[in-house]
Structure formats: structure tokens, C-alpha cells
Amino acid sequence: MNKINSLILSSTNKVYLHGDAGAGKTQLACQRLRYLVSDPEIANQGILVLVPQRIQVKRYQKVVADIKASHNIELSIMTMSSLVRRTVELFWPLISDRSGFYRPFEPPSFLTLETSQYYMGRLVDPLLAKGYFSTVSLSRNRLLSQLVDNLNKAAIIGFPHTEIGEHLSEAWVGKESQKRVYEDAQEVINAFRSFCLQNNLLDFSLQVELFKEMLLQNPLCKNYLTRLYRHLIYDNAEEDPPYVHDFVSDLWEYLHSALIIQDDYAGYHSFLGADPKSAMRFKNIANDSIYLQNKDDVSEKKSELVNAFIDFSKPVHYKVKDIHEFITPLNHRSRFFPEMLKEIAESIRTKIDDGVSPNEIVILSPFMSDATIFTLKNELSRYDIKLRAMRPSSSLNDDSVIQTLLFFAVICHPEWEIPIDPYHISSTIAYALSSFDLIRSHFITQEISPALPVQFPSFENLPESIQNRFSDEQCAQWNTTMAWINANLSVYPLDIFFSKLFGELLSQPGFAFYRDLESGSSTAQLINSFKKFRHAFGYQSDIDQEELAKEFVKNVQSGLLAATFVPDEQDDDDQFVLITPVMSFLGLNKSVDYQYWLNVGSSGWYERLEQPLTHPIVLSRHWQPGRKWTAEDDLALSKETLEKFIRGLFNRCRKGIFLGISEYSETGQEEKGLLLLHYQALVRRALRNEKND
Amino acid sequence: MKTQFPNNFVFSQSNMQTYLNCRYKFYLRYIQKLTWPAQVTVDDLRFEEDRNTGIRFHQLLHQYFLGFKPELLIQIAENDPDNRISTWFQTFLASQYAQLQGKIESEKTITTCINDRNFIVKYDLLQFKDGQYTIYDWKTSNKVPNREKLMDSIQTRLYPVVLSEAYQNDQPINFIIWEIIAPNAPIVFSFLKQEILNNGRYIKELTDEILFLDNSDFFKTSNTRQCKICEYRSYCNRGTMPATFEELDENGLNEIEDYWITNGYDANLV
Ligand code: SF4
Numbered sequence: 001m002n003k004i005n006s007l008i009l010s011s012t013n014k015v016y017l018h019g020d021a022g023a024g025k026t027q028l029a030c031q032r033l034r035y036l037v038s039d040p041e042i043a044n045q046g047i048l049v050l051v052p053q054r055i056q057v058k059r060y061q062k063v064v065a066d067i068k069a070s071h072n073i074e075l076s077i078m079t080m081s082s083l084v085r086r087t088v089e090l091f092w093p094l095i096s097d098r099s100g101f102y103r104p105f106e107p108p109s110f111l112t113l114e115t116s117q118y119y120m121g122r123l124v125d126p127l128l129a130k131g132y133f134s135t136v137s138l139s140r141n142r143l144l145s146q147l148v149d150n151l152n153k154a155a156i157i158g159f160p161h162t163e164i165g166e167h168l169s170e171a172w173v174g175k176e177s178q179k180r181v182y183e184d185a186q187e188v189i190n191a192f193r194s195f196c197l198q199n200n201l202l203d204f205s206l207q208v209e210l211f212k213e214m215l216l217q218n219p220l221c222k223n224y225l226t227r228l229y230r231h232l233i234y235d236n237a238e239e240d241p242p243y244v245h246d247f248v249s250d251l252w253e254y255l256h257s258a259l260i261i262q263d264d265y266a267g268y269h270s271f272l273g274a275d276p277k278s279a280m281r282f283k284n285i286a287n288d289s290i291y292l293q294n295k296d297d298v299s300e301k302k303s304e305l306v307n308a309f310i311d312f313s314k315p316v317h318y319k320v321k322d323i324h325e326f327i328t329p330l331n332h333r334s335r336f337f338p339e340m341l342k343e344i345a346e347s348i349r350t351k352i353d354d355g356v357s358p359n360e361i362v363i364l365s366p367f368m369s370d371a372t373i374f375t376l377k378n379e380l381s382r383y384d385i386k387l388r389a390m391r392p393s394s395s396l397n398d399d400s401v402i403q404t405l406l407f408f409a410v411i412c413h414p415e416w417e418i419p420i421d422p423y424h425i426s427s428t429i430a431y432a433l434s435s436f437d438l439i440r441s442h443f444i445t446q447e448i449s450p451a452l453p454v455q456f457p458s459f460e461n462l463p464e465s466i467q468n469r470f471s472d473e474q475c476a477q478w479n480t481t482m483a484w485i486n487a488n489l490s491v492y493p494l495d496i497f498f499s500k501l502f503g504e505l506l507s508q509p510g511f512a513f514y515r516d517l518e519s520g521s522s523t524a525q526l527i528n529s530f531k532k533f534r535h536a537f538g539y540q541s542d543i544d545q546e547e548l549a550k551e552f553v554k555n556v557q558s559g560l561l562a563a564t565f566v567p568d569e570q571d572d573d574d575q576f577v578l579i580t581p582v583m584s585f586l587g588l589n590k591s592v593d594y595q596y597w598l599n600v601g602s603s604g605w606y607e608r609l610e611q612p613l614t615h616p617i618v619l620s621r622h623w624q625p626g627r628k629w630t631a632e633d634d635l636a637l638s639k640e641t642l643e644k645f646i647r648g649l650f651n652r653c654r655k656g657i658f659l660g661i662s663e664y665s666e667t668g669q670e671e672k673g674l675l676l677l678h679y680q681a682l683v684r685r686a687l688r689n690e691k692n693d
Numbered sequence: 694m695k696t697q698f699p700n701n702f703v704f705s706q707s708n709m710q711t712y713l714n715c716r717y718k719f720y721l722r723y724i725q726k727l728t729w730p731a732q733v734t735v736d737d738l739r740f741e742e743d744r745n746t747g748i749r750f751h752q753l754l755h756q757y758f759l760g761f762k763p764e765l766l767i768q769i770a771e772n773d774p775d776n777r778i779s780t781w782f783q784t785f786l787a788s789q790y791a792q793l794q795g796k797i798e799s800e801k802t803i804t805t806c807i808n809d810r811n812f813i814v815k816y817d818l819l820q821f822k823d824g825q826y827t828i829y830d831w832k833t834s835n836k837v838p839n840r841e842k843l844m845d846s847i848q849t850r851l852y853p854v855v856l857s858e859a860y861q862n863d864q865p866i867n868f869i870i871w872e873i874i875a876p877n878a879p880i881v882f883s884f885l886k887q888e889i890l891n892n893g894r895y896i897k898e899l900t901d902e903i904l905f906l907d908n909s910d911f912f913k914t915s916n917t918r919q920c921k922i923c924e925y926r927s928y929c930n931r932g933t934m935p936a937t938f939e940e941l942d943e944n945g946l947n948e949i950e951d952y953w954i955t956n957g958y959d960a961n962l963v
Contacts, residue, residue, distance in 0.1 A: 507928065514927070
């Protein structure tokens with residue numbers, strides 16, 4: 001350990017640190033950071049902490065805040081995409097007139113994933129009508145996301161975007177018609193890039209290309225970066241794509257010190273271009289290498305167990321009860337999925353009664369449905385246990401607060417002529433106006449003409465027999481609502497409308513959002529999402545606000561616009577049990593005492609998403625040009641993915657894993673995926689052992 | 694009940710100013726972290742645009758001090774969608790500030806710990822020349838600043854204190870505030886060591902007060918004018934409509950600037 005300490009507590013060496021998850025690598029990185037920032041001279045030289053995901057930033061921020069240093073600290077803790085964006089924004093004037101932009105001296109507009117998809121959609125729609133992509137069955141949103149993903153892959157891997165179709169086509173072994181689809185994809189991608197250049201739009205792929213190909217070659221910019229960052233700590237390098245490793249390699253000779261951390265067996269985000277092999281280059285160029293292992297008894301036992309779990313051919317030395325000490329199905333085997341969720345809630349209650357902190361428990365599944373979250377929330381609330389769902393890719397439209405805001409937006413913008421389902425009208429009125437119930441709102445709904453636009457009746461226009469069914473309070477609240485609506489017809493831009501609607505009506509006493517904390521953050525999310533949408537249109541003064549707003553609402557309703565996941569203080573809140581997809585949990589880089597796995601029979605644990613327009617492996621740096629992607633490759637990838645997940649989850653669990661198994665899955669199927677088979681095979685081998693004994 | 698401060702709370706000019714304006718607002722915004730996206734003024738859009746223009750102007754100056762060619766930046770300024778930028782930039786180029794000597798650090802953020810409290814300050818420009826520091830603050834608020842008010846503001850008190858602590862500097866510190874619409878009337882302060890110490894004492898007393906308050910001491914302001922420019926108006930049941938532009942004084946403008954800093958859509962960019 002002394003040797004490790006002397007390597008870590010240094011500001012002059014370049015170290016490659018790797019090992020199992022949970023072995024203490026990030027802890028050592030924090031020690032290094034503490035050491036660097038505690039010294040006034042080093043702290044002033046410039047330190048960069050690079051992490052693959054935003055959520056990891058906090059841990060390092062905390063280290064610095066805890067130090068309470070009175071000297072200045074030149075420190076940046078960020079993700080590479082943020083570094084790229086800031087650098088491109090600052091150095092834009094140096095490169096814009098040499099990069100093909102039509103208006104190089106005007107400020108660019110940075111696109112988010114969603115706004116890129118939106119623009120891609122505008123180019124794709126007329127082509128869909130002409131029969132492009134006719135042989136693939138994909139929702140429009142998924143089609144757009146795969147096209148954008150292709151462009152991003154080309155940039156982060158490092159090949160021209162004009163060769164995407166060719167790469168995919170070369171590796172394809174199925175029907176010839178699919179090659180036509182790749183050609184269609186290439187055509188749209190080329191058109192998208194031209195569109196961006198014409199309109200000063202910077203999608204992620206263009207930002208990365210400008211950064212790599214122009215800015216890193218520019219002496220002023222390179223000098224700026226190399227002087228700004230003299231010391232580097234780079235955590236979870238394996239979760240980043242190769243262009244990040246290239247950047248770090250470029251920086252290498254200028255660095256006074258570096259600590260590169262790699263988690264063995266990880267690279268969970270390979271579908272997004274994460275490349276562990278590329279990250280291993282630092283092992284060769286670093287002066288020293290440290291390997292960290294989990295060495296305590298429990299870890300060793302766990303490591304043996306995980307090896308046996310993964311490899312059918314490995315002999316098993318223990319009995320079933322030994323296995324169940326760490327990984328076990330819930331006591332009672334349920335027939336249906338909801339029954340099993342009840343069992344899980346009951347089991348969690350027991351754990352918490354035994355003194356386990358709620359934040360030491362996580363519920364995991366390869367995918368997360370609203371119904372599962374809803375049921376578990378209800379079940380756990382019966383025991384006063386709070387559940388926090390972390391779903392990075394949920395759609396904005398899943399949120400009832402946002403649905404309410406959109407509902408009023410449609411009512412206040414009759415020019416859009418967007419229809420609303422009568423049931424939705426009744427339920428939203430009953431929810432938004434606290435004095436109303438479903439019966440009263442149904443009376444109102446009945447009086448709405450079926451012709452578009454949807455228009456609310458004023459109270460005095462209701463038939464007298466109906467008026468009599470309303471209390472004075474209800475009548476007054478309806479009048480307040482109508483007065484606000486009439487005073488706020490066709491307000492643009494839409495973010496201002498939402499802000500007014502929130503502040504002047506819905507968060508006022510008597511309305512649904514009054515002192516409701518969650519409604520504030522949901523509304524802010526919607527407003528921010530619209531602002532990004534608006535800003536993506538740049539500084540054009542001739543933007544048609546009506547068209548823009550209508551497009552936005554349609555896109556939210558279609559699920560294209562996702563709720564951006566912003567990690568907040570709640571991350572450390574020990575009051576909540578967490579429920580999240582497996583991939584998100586692995587990205588958190590956090591260990592817990594207990595894990596509950598759902599949908600154990602599902603193939604979602606390892607199967608690649610159906611992606612007919614892109615391919616994470618073919619579009620990677622290690623793919624040999626000309627090779628074909630075969631069914632065997634698919635199988636091998638599935639196995640590799642499952643192994644990674646199992647190891648990752650075992651390493652992030654201290655005390656025990658519970659398998660939520662039901663005869664019928666959430667979708668009513670009898671599922672027998674690989675994960676379940678592995679578990680059953682492990683138990684069978686243990687049983688055989690017991691018999692032999 | 695003693696207030697539970699978020700771990701490692703960082704004091705800044707804006708959060709301390711918020712505290713002075715309304716303790717409850719400070720509590721909601723920085724302790725409860727309550728997001729409440731109601732309008733701050735009836736003209737939020739105009740403020741947002743002005744703020745973005747201000748950011749682009751600050752960026753131009755930053756690029757200038759990084760060594761970008763002035764001709765290139767003039768071209769950028771001329772093509773900016775807001776034509777004020779070009780005029781402002783020409784004004785800057787013609788000013789003495791375009792010729793600063795010594796060690797220059799532009800857009801410099803300093804975080805430091807004083808008396809066990811963390812502080813963060815963002816300087817538009819720091820100049821170190823002849824053994825002395827000068828702080829420059831570029832303003833694009835479209836209002837001619839009032840020297841007396843500035844003298845008492847948290848910004849003017851805090852900036853030299855943090856600089857002198859972080860750089861272990863014993864020398865006097867100059868602080869120049871340059872409002873672009875009054876280019877010939879910069880406001881110049883020169884702080885001697887004793888004044889910096891006094892301001893440091895003031896900051897300590899203020900942060901002591903904030904840190905040791907009970908929850909119930911974060912009460913609502915009695916100055917209801919503050920509520921007109923506060924996003925929590927409905928939460929506090931202090932009215933429906935926000936302030937109009939005419940109703941804003943300088944304090945109000947600063948308050949709104951602060952709101953945008955906290956709530957700008959890119960505030961969380963990491
Ligand atoms: S509305 Fe008024 S009392 Fe409430 S937080 Fe704002 S300023 Fe303070």
C-alpha cells in the first residue's frame with residue numbers, strides 16, 4: 001500500500017490505475033486530487049478532472065469543497081462533451097471561416113440531441129413520403145435517433161461521415177434491400193451536414209470534428225488548453241469513446257502529471273462508442289501502472305461465485321445455501337409480475353426494519369416501465385418507504401404536470417387547432433382546479449363543441465340546470481381560469497407563456513401546483529426544453545413563433561423530446577430506495593448493500609437493441625473493414641454484454657442480490673433468457689454437488 | 694430548528710445579495726433549492742436577450758485578451774445580431790482598457806475558503822502590474838451606476854477580499870467598474886489593506902449570521918416591492934403579477950441578473 005500511496009500522492013508522475021469496480025480506484029483518485037489542490041503552487045498550475053458522465057462530477061467537487069483551502073485552485077471538473085462545447089464556443093472566430101459555414105462571422109447555435117433529431121426530422125419527412133426507408137419498420141423517433149447516432153459515431157470514432165453507409169453496407173450479410181436503406185441513411189446524413197453548415201448549426205458531431213480537426217491544430221487554442229491543464233485525473237476512461245483518448249494522448253507530453261483510471265471488464269456504454277480497448281493505450285505510455293483488486297474474504301468469494309455464474313463449464317464447490325447467501329430468488333415464487341413486485345416491497349420493508357438504510361437498496365431492470373414504477377411506489381408507500389425513479393431517457397410527456405401545461409397551451413393557442421380527447425379534458429380540469437371533481441369537469445366537457453379549436457365555455461354560457469350544480473367556489477374558480485385564459489391567448493414565445501401560466505394561475509392558491517414542489521421542477525424542465533428548442537433556431541429574427549411553438553408541442557407529445565436527467569442533491573439522499581435501469585446504475589459508479597433484479601428472464605439484459613440503421617460494433621475503431629457481421633458475432637456480443645453486466649452488478653453489491661422471478665413476465669410471457677438460465681445452471685451444479693456429497 | 698445547510702455551501706456575491714433582499718428567498722433558492730419558474734418581470738424575454746448580448750460582449754473581450762486579432766473580432770462584432778455589440782466593441786477598442794499592460798487574466802474564477810467558509814468569485818479581468826492588482830468589471834446593464842450604491846454592494850466588498858485572500862496579497866487593490874454606456878466615467882475604487890480587512894470582517898459577520906440562523910429566522914421580507922421581482926410570489930402568496938420594467942430600480946436589475954445566473958438553461962452545463 002505504501003508503494004501505491006507514493007505513486008498516488010505525487011504531482012510529477014503519470015500513472016495508469018486499473019482494477020475491479022469497488023476496489024477503491026476513485027477513492028485513490030480523490031486522494032490524488034486532495035493532494036494536488038492542497039498545495040498552493042500545484043493548485044494554481046491548472047488541474048483537469050475528466051469524467052465520462054455528469055453525475056460523477058459531484059464526487060470530485062465535494063473533495064475540493066471539503067479541503068477548505070484558502071489559496072486559489074485552478075480546477076475544471078467536466079465531461080469531454082462539455083470541454084468540446086466550451087472550447088468551440090470560445091474559439092469559434094478562429095475557425096468558422098475555414099470550416100464551410102455560410103455565415104462564419106455570426107454566432108453559431110449549438111444543437112442538443114433532441115434539436116438535432118428535430119432538424120433531422122425536417123429533412124427526413126419529405127423523403128419518407130417518397131418511400132425512403134420503406135423496408136424498415138421503426139418509429140419515426142427511433143429512425144431519427146439512429147441517423148443522428150451514426151453521425152456522432154463517425155465523429156467520435158474518427159472516420160468521414162460520408163463513409164457511414166459504406167461501412168454498414170460492407171458488414172451486412174442479409175437481404176440486399178437493406179443496402180438500399182444504408183444508402184438512404186447516407187443521403188440524409190449528407191443533407192443534414194449541409195443544412196448545419198448553411199445555418200450555423202453545431203450538432204454534437206460537428207462540434208467534435210471542429211475540435212479535433214481545426215482547434216487542436218490551431219496554435220492559439222492548443223496553447224490555451226495545454227497551459228490551462230497541467231495535471232489530469234481521468235476517471236472511467238473505458239466509458240469514453242476514442243476521440244477523448246486521442247485528446248488526452250495529445251495533451252500527454254504537456255502534462256506535469258496524470259492519473260488514468262480504468263475499470264476492468266467495463267465499457268458499459270459501448271453502444272454509445274465507449275471503447276475500453278482504446279483506453280488501454282495509457283497503460284503503455286504511463287510511467288507506472290497500479291492494479292487494484294477486491295481482496296477481502298467476501299470479495300474473493302463473490303469473485304469465485306461470479307466466475308461460476310458466468311461460465312457453465314466451471315465446477316461449483318459450494319452448496320445451494322452458499323449461493324443463496326449472496327444471490328437468491330425471493331422467498332415466494334410468484335405467478336404474475338405484480339404479485340412479485342408486492343413480494344419485493346415486502347422484502348425491502350423487512351430489510352429497512354432490520355436497519356438497512358433505504359439508499360443502500362436499489363431495484364434494477366434492463367428497462368423500466370411506468371406501470372412497474374407506479375406499482376412499486378404504491379406498494380412501498382404502504383410501508384412509508386419512498387422510491388426514487390431515475391430514468392435518463394423518459395419522455396417529457398410522461399409527466400402529468402407537463403401534460404397539464406401542454407393542455408392549457410393548446411387551449412390558449414386556438415390557432416394551432418390541436419384536438420384534445422374529451423376524457424383528457426375532464427381529468428385535467430379536475431386535477432388543475434382544486435375545487436373541481438370529475439363530475440363538475442365532465443359537465444364542462446359536455447358543453448365543448450366538437451369542432452376545432454377546443455374552446456371552453458364561460459360560466460354564464462352553461463345551461464342554467466348545469467350552473468346550479470356548481471358551488472360558488474367552483475363558479476369563482478372557473479371564472480378566474482377563464483379570465484386568465486382570455487387574457488393570455490396566443491402568447492409567444494412559449495417559454496414565457498408557460499412561465500405566466502405557472503406563476504399567475506396554476507401555482508396560485510386553489511390550483512394544482514400551489515406549493516407543490518415537484519410541479520416547479522417539472523415546469524422548469526419543460527421551459528428549459530423549449531428554450532433549447534428556441535435557441536436552436538439561432539438568432540434569425542424572422543422565426544415564425546407560432547410554427548415553432550406548435551412544432552415543439554407536437555414533438556413533446558410524440559415523445560421525441562426527452563426529460564433531461566439532471567442529477568441533483570437527492571442523489572445522496574438516504575431516504576429513498578432507488579429504481580433505475582441497469583445501465584444507469586452501472587454509470588453511477590456506486591455500490592449498495594442490496595440489489596433487487598427485475599425481469600430476470602428477459603433478453604433485454606444482453607440483447608442488442610434492434611437498430612437497423614446503425615451498428616455499435618461495425619462503427620467502431622476495431623472493426624476490420626470488409627468483415628461481415630454474422631449471427632455468431634451477435635451471440636458473442638450478447639454473452640460479452642451479459643458477462644459485463646453480471647460482473648459489474650456483483651462488484652457493486654456488498655451484501656446480497658434478490659431475483660424477482662415470476663412465471664409470467666411484465667408482458668405476460670414466460671421468459672427464459674440467458675440470465676435466468678445461468679442462474680438455474682449454477683443452482684443445478686450446486687445441487688449435483690450436494691447429491692455427490 | 695437549526696437550518697440544515699447543504700454540504701459545503703459556497704457563498705457568492707449573488708446569494709449574499711439575495712439574503713439581504715429577502716431571507717426567505719435565500720432559504721427557498723439556496724437551501725431548499727426550490728425551482729419555481731414563474732416570471733420575474735413582465736419582460737423576461739427582453740432581459741434574457743439583454744443578458745445574452747452581455748454574455749457575447751464579455752466573450753469578445755475575453756477573446757481579445759486571449760490574443761485574437763482585433764480585425765477578426767471587429768468582423769464578429771459587426772455581424773452580431775444585436776447591433777449594440779459592434780458599437781460597444783469599438784468603444785472598448787478606443788478605450789485605455791484595450792491597452793492594459795502587466796499580467797492579464799481574463800474571465801478568471803477564484804474559489805477560496807475564508808474563515809472556514811467557501812467563496813466563489815468570477816472576475817471579468819485581473820491585472821497584476823507593478824506589484825498591485827486591479828480588478829475590472831465590465832457592465833452592460835444600460836444604467837449609469839451610482840457610486841455610493843456600488844460602494845456598499847456585496848460585489849464591491851467581496852471581490853477584493855477574496856482576491857487578497859486567495860493570492861495572499863497585502864497590497865492595496867484597485868477595482869474599476871466600467872459601464873459601457875458611460876465609457877468616460879468609470880467608477881474607480883482603491884482599497885487599502887485596512888479597508889479590505891474591514892470588508893472581510895463585514896463578510897464574516899454576514900456569513901456568520903446566515904449560517905447560524907434557525908429555520909424560522911429566514912422570514913419573508915416586509916418590503917413587498919421585492920416580491921414583485923421574485924419568482925416565489927405565488928409560493929408566498931404575495932400576488933400574481935410581476936413587475937414592469939418601469940418598476941425596477943438598480944437593485945431590482947441586479948436581482949434579476951442573479952436570477953438568470955441561477956436559472957439560465959446552461960447554468961448546469963458540466
Ligand atoms: S415573494 Fe417576497 S417574501 Fe416570498 S421569497 Fe420572494 S421576496 Fe421573499
